[in-house]
Amino acid sequence: MEEQQLIRLSKRMSKALRHDPARLGLTLDPAGWVPVADLLRALGVTRADLDEVVENNNKKRFAFDASGSRIRASQGHSVPVDLGLVPVPPPVVLYHGTVAAALESIKAEGLRPMNRHHVHLSATRDTAVAVGARRGKPVILVIQAARMAAEGHEFYISANGVWLTDHVPPGYLTG
Structure with missing residues (x-):
């Protein structure tokens, strides 16, 4: 094909x-x-x-x-499903690729799942660049994932290696 x-x-x-x-x-x-x-x-x-x-x-x-x-x-559903994911400790940092037009909202509200079940995060900067580039010139945000987890936020990893969490408050973002 x-x-x-x-x-x-x-x-x-x-x-x-x-x-x-x-x-x-x-x-x-x-x-x-x-x-x-x-x-x-x-x-x-x-x-x-x-x-x-x-x-x-x-x-x-x-x-x-x-x-x-x-x-x-493996993830990304907007319809109700339970993938049976269990919380796992994240790495120290994770990444999220976006575009400049979204930054004002992200700085105010953090990263939200929008119409999906979870916020999608990447283990590598390169993957985040590829994700962000789908919508224009990518802007890469760094998520203080280990600190989030230590402060009670749960993380999951999908079958294809995408990191998931319910919400990333603005205080855990840099970049």
């Missing part, structure tokens, strides 16, 4: 598995899983196409269960 086809299918899968499953007649279970057969039918693609997207998606957004018969998005 060509790269543009992979990207288009990945975006359709994101919409179906993270934001609007009902639009395609899908129902996610409470943990976000959907039978692979149902997704294939809804998207009109082959299992080989689906496997290629899961394997080659640069952000590893999707995962199969141990049996390979169910699939879900």
